Every structure is written in C-alpha cells, then in structure tokens.
C-alpha cells in the first residue's frame with residue numbers, strides 16, 4: 122500500500138510538525154465536456170489537521186460537494202496535489218485508491234444512499250465485508266447499537282424514518298473506523314429536530330474516535346459547531362475562520 126516516502130510531499134517530510142491528515146494544494150478540476158464543461162475547482166488549497174472538524178459553507182454551485190468528492194477519493198483532480206494522511210491519491214491506481222478509501226474515509230450523503238434490498242444490519246456490514254473484516258455482522262450490530270438502532274437491525278430502509286436511515290448511513294460510514302469522515306448536507310433531508318439529533322450524534326462520534334470531520338452544510342449555525350469554518354466561492358477557498366467549537370476550547 123502506498124505509504125512510502127515517495128508518496129509523501131517533500132514539504133511534509135521536513136521537521137517534526139504534525140502531518141496534516143488532509144492536504145490539498147492548488148487543486149484544479151473541470152467536470153463535464155463540451156457545452157456542459159465547468160471549471161469547478163480553481164486552485165483550491167486546504168490543510169486540515171488530524172481530529173479537526175471543518176464546516177464548509179458557500180453558495181450553491183460553488184464547488185463544495187465536488188471538494189468533498191476529491192477529499193473522498195471519488196473524483197480525480199486535473200492538477201494539483203491531494204495528500205491524505207501522507208498518501209498521494211494521484212499516485213494510486215484504482216484498486217489502491219478503493220482500498221485506501223475503504224479503510225480511511227467514511228462518507229455520509231444528504232440522501233442516505235442505503236441499499237434498498239438489504240436490512241440495516243446488512244447495509245452496515247457491507248463495507249466491513251469488503252474490507253475483509255472478520256465478524257462483520259457482529260461489528261455492524263455494535264455500530265448500530267452505538268447510534269441507538271439496536272431495535273432496527275432487521276428493518277429495510279423503507280421500514281425506517283429518515284432520521285433512522287441517516288443513522289444507519291452513519292453507522293455504515295463509522296464501522297471501518299475511518300480517519301476522515303466527510304458529510305455532505307447530512308441533515309438536508311431531515312426536519313429540524315431530527316437534524317439536530319443527527320448533528321449531535323455526528324459530533325459525539327467524531328470526538329469519541331478522534332476523527333477528522335469535513336462537513337458541507339448550508340446551515341451556518343451547524344457549520345459554526347465545527348472548530349473551523351471554510352467558505353468556498355467559485356471553486357476557491359474564500360475565507361477560513363474559527364468556529365464556535367474552537368472558540369469554546371480556547372475559553373477553556
């Protein structure tokens with residue numbers, strides 16, 4: 122697996138500074154072709170330290186979801202560097218990238234993306250089985266219990282509420298114990314109260330496991346619960362500032 126020195130950016134090898142878990146530099150990406158071609162990411166730089174929570178906000182169409190796809194290794198960039206936990210994603214072939222994703226990155230979407238003909242338990246077990254984890258079903262059960270769904274193990278997605286489905290999606294993302302959790306408007310399809318519960322769960326699990334969280338949201342109140350808020354505009358990072366969690370930490 123590419124964890125060798127040649128995949129580590131030279132600037133990261135010097136000194137004893139902690140290795141950022143996410144390091145994007147000068148990332149460009151154009152999507153679509155012909156008349157629908159759009160230069161979506163225009164020289165994006167983003168450095169995130171391990172265990173940090175980052176809220177990403179910005180206008181519709183500014184490139185937030187695309188940025189998450191790049192961090193999640195789901196979209197390859199045209200130029201620039203994407204280094205995750207010291208690994209250069211561009212240096213990986215598709216199989217290496219898929220294996221790296223499976224071990225290191227958990228993804229939660231706005232529309233839960235559960236597999237309809239599988240139960241909650243089976244949905245959560247899938248990534249574990251793909252990663253060759255022993256006792257995948259037992260581990261999946263633990264994860265569902267951890268998100269409060271111990272009573273819904275054999276329910277199919279259509280037999281669960283939106284909030285429950287999103288909790289299954291969380292359990293599935295968390296099950297392989299990823300270093301990085303990315304979430305794209307995870308409360309966008311939920312009512313305010315359910316959204317709040319999901320958010321609390323998200324931050325609780327993030328702190329508990331020391332995961333790095335990158336959360337895209339249109340809700341500035343939610344973004345500010347992160348340690349850092351990053352504003353994207355027209356495919357570039359416009360500003361980055363401290364969120365409330367970080368200010369809370371500083372106050373002690």
Ligand SMILES: Nc1ncnc2c1ncn2[C@@H]1O[C@H](COP(=O)(O)OP(=O)(O)OP(=O)(O)O)[C@@H](O)[C@H]1O
Pocket residue numbers: 152153154157158159161179180181182183184185186187188
């Ligand atoms: N496959 C594609 N082909 C062409 N253009 C695309 C493609 N995917 C996205 N785009 C364009 O790239 C831009 C950024 O899209 P993206 O989904 O990243 O925006 P966003 O910031 O997440 O917006 P929203 O807040 O509405 O979810 C948009 O203008 C979109 O139309």
Ligand SMILES: [Mg+2]
Pocket residue numbers: 185186187305
């Ligand atoms: Mg989006």
